[in-house]
Amino acid sequence: MGPVVFLFIGFLLLVAGAVLVLATHRMRRVCSWLSFSFVLPAAGCFLYLAIRVFTQGSIAMPAPLLVLPGIGASLTVSIDPLSALLLLIVAIISTCTTLFSVKYTLRYQGESLLRYYPFLLLLFASIVGVVCTRDMLFFIAFWEIMTLTSYALVVFERGNTVGLKAGFTYFLVTHIATACLIIAAIMLYIRTPAPHSFAFESLSASLGTLVAAHPGLAHLILALFFIGFITKAGVLPFGFWLPDTYPAAPSGASAAFAGTMTKLGVYGVVRVFCEILPISHHSYVWGQVIAAMGALSIFVGTLSALVQDDSKRLMSFHVIGQIGYMLLGIGLGVFLLPINPPLATIALISGVFHLLNHTMYKSCLFLNAGSILYRTGTRDLNKVGGLLRIMPFTGATAIIASLSIAGLPPFSGFSSKLLIFEASIIGGAGSPLFIVLGLVAIFISAVTLASFLKFLNTAFFGKLYAEGGIGDPKDVPLSMKIPQGVLAFLCILFGVVPLLPIRMIHSAISSILPANYSPGAGSLFGTSMPGFSLDQGQGVFGTWNPLWALIAIAILFAFGFLISRAGVARKREAETWYGGRDHEVEHVRYPSHSFYIPFKQLFSFTLGNTKFEGMYPKSFGLPKLAVPGGLKAVLDIDRWLYYPFVSGFMRLSRRFSRFHVGIPQVYVLWIIMGVIACIIVLFLLPAN
Amino acid sequence: MVESIALGDFIVTLYLIHFGFSLLAAELRNLKWSVAAIVVQSLTLSGILITFANIGSNPSLYWWGFATLGTKVFAIPYLLWLYIRRLPTAETRPWLGTIPSVGVMLVLVVVFYNFLHTHVEFIAPSLEAALEPARSNLALSLTICALGLWVLLVRRDAVKAVIGLVLLENGVHLALVTLAPTLPETTLIGIVTNVIITVWLLLYLAGRIFKVLGTTDTAMLSELKH
Amino acid sequence: MRFVIGISILNLFVALVLSPLFEGLARKLKALVHSRIGPPVIQPYYDLLKLAGKEDLQPKDMPFARFLPGICFVTVAVAALFVPMGTGRAPLGTAGDSMFFVYIVTLVAVSMIMTAAASENPFAYIGASREVMLQLTVEPVMVIALVTAALNARSFGFGDMVDWYYFSGPSISMIIATISVFLALQAQVGKLPFDMAEAETEIAGGLFIEQSGPKYALLRWTMMAKQVIFASLFVQVFIPWPRTGNLAWDVPIHLAKVLVLVAIISVIDSVNPRLRIDQAVRYYLILVFFSLAGIAFAVIGA
Secondary structure: OOOHHHHHHHHHHHHHHHHHHHHHOOOHHHHHHHHHHHHHHHHHHHHHHHHHHHHHOOEEOOOOOOEEOOOOEEOOEEEOHHHHHHHHHHHHHHHHHHHHHHHHHHHOOOOOHHHOHHHHHHHHHHHHHHHOEOEHHHHHHHHHHHHHHHHHHHOOOOOOHHHHHHHHHHHHHHHHHHHHHHHHHHHHHOOOOOOOOOEHHHHHHHHHHHHHHOHHHHHHHHHHHHHHHHHHHOOOOOOOOHHHHHHHOOHHHHHHHHHHHHHHHHHHHHHHHHHHOOOOHHHHHHHHHHHHHHHHHHHHHHHHHOOOOEHHHHHHHHHHHHHHHHHHHHHHHHHHOOOOHHHHHHHHHHHHHHHHHHHHHHHHHHHHHHHHHHHHOOOEHHHEEOHHHOOHHHHHHHHHHHHHHHOOOOOHHHHHHHHHHHHHHHHOOOOHHHHHHHHHHHHHHHHHHHHHHHHHHHHOOOOOEEOOOOOOOOOOOHHHHHHHHHHHHHHHHHHHOOHHHHHHHHHHHHHHOOOOOOOOHHHHHOOOOOOEEEEOOOOEEEEEOHHHHHHHHHHHHHHHHHHHHHOOOOEEEOOOOOOOOOOOHHHHOOOHHHOOHHHHHHOOEEEOOEEEEOOEEOOOOOOOOOOOHHHHHHHOHHHHHHHHHHHHHHHHHHHHHOOOOOOHHHHHHHHHHHHHHHHHHHHHOOOO | OHHHHHHHHHHHHHHHHHHHHHHHHHHOOEHHHHHHHHHHHHHHHHHHHHHHHHHOOOOHHHHHHHHHHHHHHHHHHHHHHHHHHHOOOEOOOOOOOHHHHHHHHHHHHHHHHHHHHHOHHHOOOOHHHHOOOHHHHHHHHHHHHHHHHHHHHHOOEHHHHHHHHHHHHHHHHHHHHHHOOOOOHHHHHHHHHHHHHHHHHHHHHHHHHHHHHOOOEHHHHHHHHO | OHHHHHHHHHHHHHHHHOHHHHHHHHHHHHHHHOOOOOOOOOHHHHHHHHHHHOOEEEOOOOOOOOOHHHHHHHHHHHHHOOOOOOOOOOOOOOOEOHHHHHHHHHHHHHHHHHHHHHOOOHHHHHHHHHHHHHHHHHHHHHHHHHHHHHHHHOOOOHHHHHHHHHHHOOOHHHHHHHHHHHHHHHHHHOOOOOOHHHOOOOOOOHHHOOOOHHHHHHHHHHHHHHHHHHHHHHHHHHOOOOOOOOHHHHHHHHHHHHHHHHHHHHHHHHHOOOOOHHHHHHHHHHHHHHHHHHHHHHHHOO
């Protein structure tokens, strides 16, 4: 069986955990810890598999697990390095979010855990299914399961009408997207040579012939795939559901979504545009489209985040923005595939590296927002302040994750953003569009920083304030601290040793591109550990080696420490000075909505009926369709089919019930009549 | 021959008495008198059984005859008596008045008897049974059955329904003589005791219903729902 | 390797030890423009030493508050190691290129903002908010200018940019970039008309209102070092002439250029009022579009 058995073990553990919740869901603590104890070994299996694939190459089952010969679909299980990367992500995120949820779900006393843990575990299982198969039909099947489980998680809190509405929108939109995927897959499927098959390889071959023969149709199919995937990823304008949906789910689930589900959209894009689409003229066009959509997402998403006061909504907008970064990198890579393999590889790696980094810090940030919600009971940044005093650990991880997402060295976000910028600028020498997009990305990087500085300054720094009362001055429970700590540590790790993930991702990218297409990691990234120097074959054009920077920092810290000890200043604690008067806390706080007012004014405008606040519509003035009365009556199946049927049936049954008079003699009479009837029938039957 | 004729006359007399008192048991409104009629009817039933045992080939009929003496003549009427004492002796007014009721019963009986007598081949298990006196026996017993069923169905009083059941059982048992000439005695005894238990249960139920509802009118049984 | 260490020490010396001198010169010049005599040129050294001995007031139990000024200082010192000062190459240029430099400078600003936020004072918050918005709009200008240079030089390393510019001479794109960076310098060093983040009279010191004693000394020192670093960046990358190739001459030439630039900054500082933050934001956004023109020229090769 080989190492694939670990995949099955992991998968089955997740499913078993989901089922076991059915038995224990009334005992909340037991249920939570039980789920975690199933997720942990499953994650261990996936981690082991990922490491094994990275060190020893792809793993594939020789025979498919399940074959549907009539349709031509077969569940081929194969883990190539790209899948392994996502398995790694699932492993980390699943443990962190489940551990976080253990104590977090105690907040939701009125809701049954039966609707949370099974769906969470099945979400992870379905993600594993999506990434480990090379067959489109099963890919879409697992995709659908993923959508359904995530919907269930979004509508977990039944009292939250806004959330329910958001969940419904999400359901509708993602199903339309899945429909696009199905249509595109089928359009390719029917063009595969008979016997038709859904496997990636045959779809790739048919797309190749289409690209040559019917380019317009190929564009259509690619567009459908693209729309299907980026709707899930949350790229604007198709991802408009995201800012309403992610805050509605419980924080553990939001972190899981941000960490894993959106990534699958990007994974799908990579698979389709790098592997299924052969390198051709279409790569030019679509590379630019992907990058442009990415840049649009970056721009609108992050600028809208600047004006948000709800912590989880802020994070959701940043998810949109950061996904834009990934698509920028990947789009650039796809664009460069026909013309410049080294730079294309670098660009693709940059996009996927950003995917990995984003998982770590975005999940950490969602968990931070969840911790704030857990402690203070509110998501509104206007109502909290100075939480660093009572939540130092959470605050520290929030600082690390915020600096990471802003792309500041020496954290992980810097490495991936550096790659994306430099690749897009240098690659833009051939196509100026990418220079513009790269500049947009750099500008928005500053906006991201601004947004998270606002988040940190209002939530963690400043005067201690929580509108609902501070309550117990302890930080969040240990089981909630550990996941945040782990993720923050990974942010630092990938920032300080970027070459490690880069090598992993390099093997992922080179395995999905044609053989020998991309240069080795050594030639692209240099050989000095742990940093990289980018080289597309014409000399080093960019470099970042955290090692030296850290050595410098360490030396200077020692230096500064000595200096500070030299001066013998007395220390004294003092109250903050507010101009010489005593003030109430509410009067001297600097709440979240006061930040960046000039920016808000600059970027708010009104188009028609929709008010744009910070580049994002405040409410969707969706056109109200006036449905004609007749159509409404026809569509109202309740009225003309169901209700008459039901009332007629009730009348009939009432008439029948009158036969039950309650007098025993009547019943006896019925019996006798029945017997006589039987006898007559028996007599009349021909004697055989 | 003379013995058979004499026996035949005897049986005919018994039959007539049996029949007459069945009618009485069916019709009498006063439950106590109805039970008395049942006693006589059961007595004649035993007599018929013993006579048949005498002329017939089945010796176990003797056993049966004496068993019915114990059960049908003593036990069942005793049970009935027990319960009637606690319940109103007057039967709940049936839907038909006395005269129409009697009329209908008579018509029913006559028609039924004639029908059976002429078309006994349907039911007779053997050729022998188609001959006298088995033929008449069959016809009469099944008529009594029908009468008992009629009483069970038509009368409103719960106890009267039980009496009707008793009539029905008697008729059936009488028919058994012809229908199953070679029944062993254990079966017979089993059959007979079965009736006792049934009757006892039903009477107990009637008593409980009376306690709860204050009446034995079966038409009111749906009130038990509330 | 020895070269690297030597140049690192040189950079640190210039950025840390000589920067108060430049600041002193700037103050002297400002006083002269104001028709005053002004403090002695080495006054900033006295100021730092005096502050180092003063009482250190701290807000109550705020974690990390004690370390943040130190982090500011360390960050700016690290930034000094990544900028070329006279040699054409940053000492740790193989470890970080121009983009890294931009971000390390941003990190300096972020540490200062967090220092301000760690105090509870709303004045500090106003200062922090303004500083962030300023950084938000100034950084793109810097980046676009550096990107112009990178596009021309086909590389992001400072050494490559300086070499290319030295050998190929001025071009329209680079002139535009030079002008942009020059105009951005005022905000980067926090001098009028762009010092609204630490407006002394308007918001009582803004970012630094709650800092005192050694912490305040570190922050002041950071600001001085930042001035020298940015000046070095500008004069080295955008005005790389003259260059002799001999270290003993290049470094003094560089310092002279920095001095001239600091003087110019000081003069601008003396004669300008303070802008409001929205005015500053609008100003720099226009500058962003202006500098984009430089990119366009770089792309077409001019």
